[in-house]
Amino acid sequence: MKPTHSATIKDVAKKAKVSIATVSRVLNNLTGYSDKTRQKVMEAIKETNYQPNAIARGLINKRTQTIGVLLPKVSVQFSSDILQGIGEYAQSHDYSVIVCNTDADGSRTLKYLQVLREKQVDGIIYTSEVLKPEYYEVIQAMKIPVVLVASESPYASVPYVKVNDWQASYDAVTYLIGKGHRRIAMISGTEKDPIAGRPRVQGYLKALADHGIPFDSKYLVHGNFLFDGGYRGMEEILQKAPEVTAVFAASDETALGVLSAAAKHGVKVPQDLSLVGYDNVKLAQMSVPALTTVQQPLFAMGQVAAAKLISMIMTGVVAENQLVPHSIVERETVGTIGND
Incomplete structure (x- = not known):
């Protein structure tokens, strides 16, 4: 017995x-x-x-076998894919995950950092927004490691895992140019966002310049990475620049907003308008037509970030920064046209 x-x-x-x-x-x-x-x-x-x-x-x-994850208000699917990667790796290494959803402007971040301090987490994964000095100071006082995913910082003790947003944007616009498009609009993310907003715009502008295409300010509309920003942005483009033949959207959720606005106004994709998104979330292959997009390996990024954090918890040695590869996933929203 x-x-x-x-x-x-x-x-x-x-x-x-x-x-x-x-x-x-x-x-x-x-x-x-x-x-x-x-x-x-x-x-x-x-x-x-x-x-x-x-x-x-x-x-x-002196560990609790828990890690905290701070997520701002971004695409639900984007967050879900990263969290799935973090959670799977953490669980396989006997760690629990506490998820805190901060507001879009980070107003709840300090509050949640205090919660994570009280929970005595062993480390923090910080996602998709700027690690402000006041946040960094709080984490330093907690004496625990932090890893950024889909973000970066100037702090040597804070490694990051991300794609090269500038290059990915450049490649997406170059892809459209290769399909014969020259009147290419962009609906960006948040205008002042230095992590993914500005670099993607800069990649767009550089691709146009390198191919001898003059920039028209009417072709750049600032959104917010979300569906409503894509919808409003597409309506603005149709009103101010109806001659546009292609749109590069700074996120897949933004691209879905573009598809919806285009359908409302009788604009057919890809017959009348080509469209490229950014992220390759699951919804990209479920849209009609299926979305051509820039792939960020979000699940893998979550796994890598968790691996780096747990390594830092165990060893005390700061992990290295890591740029992960991106790619263009071709589906059904880009057509080929002749040059003017």
């Missing part, structure tokens, strides 16, 4: 014929034992059905 009492670390040590200290070292992935000893301890844990107490383990290594 199985013992009626819950197994203790002492039971494991007795079964494996090692000290309690050795069992503790194995449980906390510390050094100082052989592979054979580790195997004996793991077998003893299995045979005794020992369940390591998270609180007791935390007292030993």
Whole structure:
């Protein structure tokens, strides 16, 4: 019969014929034992059905096995894909995730940082917005590591995981130019956003310049990365620059807004208007027609960010910045035309 009492670390040590200290070292992935000893301890844990107490383990290594994730108000699908990557990696390494949705302007960020401090998280993943000095100071005072995803910062102690937004935007516009388009409009993200807003606009402008296409200010409309920004932006373009043959949208959600406005006004995609989005969220392949877009490997970015953070928690060594590759995913929203 199985013992009626819950197994203790002492039971494991007795079964494996090692000290309690050795069992503790194995449980906390510390050094100082052989592979054979580790195997004996793991077998003893299995045979005794020992369940390591998270609180007791935390007292030993001063960790809670939790990480915090700060997400601003961006596309739901964008956030979901990154979170899925973070969550899967964290769970596979016995970490729990606390998700905090900050407001678009970051007004709740300081409040949530305080919540994460009270929860004694071991580290923070900060997503898609600027790490302001006041946020950085709070995190520094918490003495825990932070990793940025889809963002970057000037702080040497804060690594990031992102695509090269400038290059990705440049490649998207160059792709449209290669399809014969010269009257190319852009509906950008938030105008003053230095992380993804400005770089994508700069990539758009540089691609036009490198191909000898003069920039027309009517062709650039600032949005907000969301559906309503794309819808309003497309209505503005149709009113001010109906001659446009292609639109580059700074996010897939923005592109879906463009599709909706185009349909309302009887503009057919891609027959009358070509469209390229940015992100390659799941909705991009579900739209009608299916959206041609720039792929950000969002799930993988979440995984890489979690891996870097947990490594920093375990070792105290700052991880390196990482630019992840992007690509153009061709579907059904871009047509080819002859040059003027």
